[in-house]
Amino acid sequence: MLITCPYCGPRDVIEFTYQGDGNRERPQPPSQDLDAWNAYVYDRLNPAGDHNEIWQHSGGCRAHLRVVRNTITHEILSTAFARGGHKSADNRAEGRS
Amino acid sequence: MAEQQLPERQSPLEPEYHPGSHGNFEHGIDVILSETRPGSILQLAAWPGEEKRLIEIIRKVTGLTLPDGAGGGTSSGARAVFGFAPGKFTVVDEAEGLAAAFAGIITPAIGTLTDLSHGRTAIRIAGPKAEWVMAKFFAIDFALPAFPLGAGRSTNHHDIFAQIQRTGADQFDIYVFRSFARSFWKALCHASEEVGYEVQ
Numbered sequence: 001m002l003i004t005c006p007y008c009g010p011r012d013v014i015e016f017t018y019q020g021d022g023n024r025e026r027p028q029p030p031s032q033d034l035d036a037w038n039a040y041v042y043d044r045l046n047p048a049g050d051h052n053e054i055w056q057h058s059g060g061c062r063a064h065l066r067v068v069r070n071t072i073t074h075e076i077l078s079t080a081f082a083r084g085g086h087k088s089a090d091n092r093a094e095g096r097s
Numbered sequence: 098m099a100e101q102q103l104p105e106r107q108s109p110l111e112p113e114y115h116p117g118s119h120g121n122f123e124h125g126i127d128v129i130l131s132e133t134r135p136g137s138i139l140q141l142a143a144w145p146g147e148e149k150r151l152i153e154i155i156r157k158v159t160g161l162t163l164p165d166g167a168g169g170g171t172s173s174g175a176r177a178v179f180g181f182a183p184g185k186f187t188v189v190d191e192a193e194g195l196a197a198a199f200a201g202i203i204t205p206a207i208g209t210l211t212d213l214s215h216g217r218t219a220i221r222i223a224g225p226k227a228e229w230v231m232a233k234f235f236a237i238d239f240a241l242p243a244f245p246l247g248a249g250r251s252t253n254h255h256d257i258f259a260q261i262q263r264t265g266a267d268q269f270d271i272y273v274f275r276s277f278a279r280s281f282w283k284a285l286c287h288a289s290e291e292v293g294y295e296v297q
């Protein structure tokens with residue numbers, strides 16, 4: 001499996017670290033909305049198909065990336081710097097791949 | 098600046114550093130391995146949006162002009178610079194004291210300066226089989242069109258993080274953590290045996 005880092009280009013998956021579901025929305029730190037915190041910690045879409053994920057190119061440039069991966073085929077549909085602030089899972093952020 | 102009494106730097110490779118010809122060299126020496134021992138190895142980082150200002154500072158201090166693009170770099174004899182991550186650059190000088198030249202110019206508003214001179218070891222591999230040996234270590238494309246002269250790459254070899262700069266058509270400078278350098282060096286020597294290597 002190759003992931004195309006927007007900075008480094010295509011690299012083997014072994015250089016990357018999975019940082020979790022990219023659909024989660026963290027409540028503001030002072031929030032006391034228990035449902036929101038519960039959803040942040042536990043609720044996952046777990047789709048069979050395209051999935052928004054956060055990865056870090058930990059064995060390369062160390063940038064955090066927003067990746068759309070198909071959980072059935074492992075195809076990487078797009079990659080972009082997480083810093084770009086593209087939030088929505090379903091509006092795929094533009095990337096190199 | 099007043100002359101300082103600097104401690105003599107010892108190489109972490111020393112117990113395993115054996116100048117001379119090794120391996121299968123009867124048919125010729127196809128790679129030359131050496132430790133370049135630069136006096137200064139710095140890591141410079143720009144905050145988002147400040148990259149251009151940092152690149153301009155690097156040009157003023159070192160005289161080296163970074164080319165555009167991810168992983169771009171250049172070298173000229175004693176000095177070298179390359180991008181290794183977004184907004185981050187490694188700057189190397191044969192002489193010690195480069196950190197002092199940058200200090201005060203890279204203001205907190207622009208970014209940060211980290212002196213890694215004692216934290217990294219610089220290993221050079223050169224020769225017609227340099228690409229071949231490197232390709233056994235790192236899963237990246239070492240061909241000249243994919244990895245142009247001066248360019249830098251961040252990658253790793255079995256969890257040993259490495260920054261690599263191409264400083265010649267068949268020459269690469271590899272920067273590894275000092276604590277891993279001897280182990281990496283030994284592995285590199287083993288990998289070079291089949292092509293015949295010389296340690297300089």
Ligand SMILES: [Zn+2]
Nearest residue numbers: 005008057061
């Ligand atoms: Zn990268």
